[in-house]
Amino acid sequence: MNLLKKLTIVSSIAAASFAGHAFGQDFQWKEATSNGYKYRYVTNDPTSARYYTLKNGLTVILSPTNKEPRIQTYIATKAGSKTDPADHTGLAHYLEHMLFKGTNQFGSKDWAKEKPLLDQIDALYEKYNQTKDEAKRKEIYKEIDRVSGEAAKYAIANEYDKMMAGMGADGTNAFTSFEQTVYTEDVPSNVIDKFLAVQGERFREPVLRLFHTELEAVYEEKNRSLDDDGDKVFDMMFANLFPNNNYGKQTTIGTIEHLKNPSLHAIREYYNNYYVPNNMGIIMSGDFNPDEVITKIDKAFSYMKSKPVPEYKIGQEKAIASPVIKEVVGPDAESVMLGFRFPGASTKDARLLNFVGSMLTNGQAGLIDLDLVKKQKLLGAFAFPYALKDYSVLLLQGKPTEGQSLDEVKNLLIQEIDKLRKGEFSDDLIQSIVNNEKKNIIQKDEKYSSRASLLMDEFTSEVDHKANLEYVEEISKLTKKDIMDFAAKYLQNNNYVAVYKKKGEDKSIVKVDKPTITPVSVNREDQSPFLKKIDEMPEKAIAPVWLNYDKDITKNKLGDVDVLSVKNTDNALFRMYYHFDSGKWNNKMLPLAAEYLQYLGTNDKSSETISREFYKLASSFNVSAGNEETYVSIEGLNENFDKSIALFEDLIRNCKADQAALDAYKARLKKARANAKQNKATIMAGLRSYAQYGAQNPFNNVLSDAELDALKAEDLINILHDLFNFKHKVLYYGPKSGDEPVASLKPIHKLPASLKELPKTKTFVQIPTDKNKVLFAHYDMVQAEVFWVRNSDQYNPTLTPTVSLFNNYFGGGMGSIVFQTIRESKALAYSTYSYFALPSKKSDKDMVMAYVGTQADKFNESTTAMNELLTTLPKSEQLFETAKSGLKKSIASERISQDGIIFSYLKAQRLGNNFDMRKNVYEQAPKLSFADINAFHDKEMKNKNYTYCLVAAQDKVNEADMQKLGEVKKLNLTEVFGY
Known part of the structure; x- marks a missing residue:
């Protein structure tokens, strides 16, 4: 389950004639x-959302759309960490x-025998x-562990997840934030009856079984x-913005002291208080008939009884x-975060805050974008609004360049706030934001999942849907004076919190210690009668x-250029790409040139x-150079297609060398490269590349410090000016069809008589995993x-069905x-997984991957547990059949559409295929037996050599323990990063 500090930006939907919307x-x-049920709706709502309130007070929000035969569902409770008991x-x-x-x-194979043991565990925890x-x-915990082991003999671990997987569900998860706990599923539309039967039972009277192993997973999450320095900065910010409100007084994951002293009685009491229908909502968007679905929801949840919810008193904050x-220390790179307080999400000022956030940061023309990012005054900077029910917040964050103090970063951010108060922004920025907001609304409406997410956030934050729909009209009337007055009211030079994230050792950290836990039974082969009943529905x-390419x-x-296009029949947006089968392996300077372009102008602009x-x-462009591919993407309104493409082509063909911009870029790049060495995820990415390719690998295939110093502006400009002289494709998704994309591009996208090949300067080949290494x-x-x-064998397409299953x-x-x-049996990790990875092109090798994120003192146990699974594949016929069923249903309900069709085609081409491989998986995977996948496991995983990539504190993992796994090589960061 994800713990989300959810950035619920006040979003908007509005309907009716901008690019197909009115x-x-x-x-x-x-x-x-309709069908005997009253509902409320908003006229001209593009989501067609119906708002029902059932007799027991349960809110149901239904937004039908038949673009795909799937349904995004949320079951939300308006309760989160702010309603946690203080103790x-x-x-x-x-x-x-x-x-x-x-x-x-x-979840139980014998409830009569399990319940007395669970009652004992309840009492022991008290x-x-x-x-x-x-x-x-x-001594008490030892007894908890013993009785829990006995109780686990009657439990069926993950039976909920098995039922959902068997339905073909995706995204089975949940998240908790300040004022919402939300359970999420994306299910095929044909299993709605099964889904509701499971959910109705799930919330009827949950049993707190397998508690001590799950609590250990929460310990891991806390650790x-x-x-995570970002989490620590966020917590420090909210603690000081909200000293009286629970947003700041208690964190979502809780204190170590409280995690060490759980009470099942308190958990059950919390459930009984807040998981009541008048405090809950079921939100769905997807392919269904709302008249039919509301009847089914009512039937499944009518047992719930309404009751008063405990009064929540908003902790009122003084100005x-x-x-x-404040200051936070840790190993990550330095930064500054500023926070300003605003009224809650349902207010007009919270909506205006969203607009002001766009004035500061919109990725292109915001004050911070132009003044700090474009001019490279900071390594990075942005602003974002965070709307919550009690209060809202504007957060600004900046990262220093080399030699820049955090005070200087803060002052630069404050200067941009000052400009809002003084009206020092272009007169046309307001209308530009309005136009882009209209485009964003259309984009959000493209996916049923986006609709559902928006409606769910409105429900938990108690934001009026009509007010959100009116947002575009509301901001269209704003004047410069309105913005200045708003900034003067809320954004002053003295009413903020600043958190300085500095480099250093955080000596205040006290980890949650590892308790002694005996592995418990998971009873894979058992099934409850309830699961069998669901399966039989x-x-x-x-x-x-299937796609037919x-x-x-x-x-x-278009000349020698292939133009691949798919017509957009949904709206008037376009997305176009120039695609090059070349990248960093062809020229290490190509990614730098792509980045440098955003800081360049032309003779007249x-x-x-x-x-x-x-x-x-309302358009944008991006140039992205990967290892072997480069994409130029341009998106926007179809009515502005010619202007958008011409604007980009003028830039890339006529951009001027700017030495000052290059000097600033080099300085920022060096700082970014130094910061990357302070990020654990980036370090792990480097280790993985080293494991795949050896000491010289794609990850560290970068310019050395000396090469970077010697780099001239002309070197990068020449690459940009010459880019369209090399072989490439055009990929188009938009309202134009047939020959229209070519006709529009012909006068704009000028091509030479013949296109050049970009020779590879470096080719990387995966190395044999010939021995165990760390x-x-x-x-x-x-x-x-x-x-x-x-690293395994060369790509073999016939393996795809077996690999998928x-x-x-x-x-x-x-x-x-x-x-x-x-996780469930041994409580060794919060996050763990393993998979067999097929390559992205046919000349590459397959790979075996596995991961465990654990406490350092569980290193031995965790690696042993994973290695046991890589050696012997546990057999569960029931789980195997569930995996088959879920895979088939998931594929049957999947729809590849829009520009995804083109990218699917390109992926197939890279693998040497000329058809939709999903068809093979759908037809062949159900015919496979457990013996087939066991044989695959034995061939690919059993008794094989592995390279163990380990990121940890050197004083917390014993070298002798590492040596048990294989030959140990301690890498310094220069070896990992190449600079």
């Missing part, structure tokens, strides 16, 4: 009745974890909670947060009279739809002017991150063998 129409709440912080979050453990109807003597506490400056099969893609020529012009057109890199943290890497069974989700064993 903006400026009248929005009114209306009532209607049991973190409770809402670990209750969220327990809602996956089942009831007396599922005793443990009230005992202060450490020796006695250990991960202690290793901040002078800047509050009828469902109408969904017919799969000859029919689904229009193929034309500055870089800032170009950004403003793109933003006025690649170690030091990082000061509580956790230990371990990644297994093994194997991954589904072995290590691909919360119901998989790996997750059940390492």
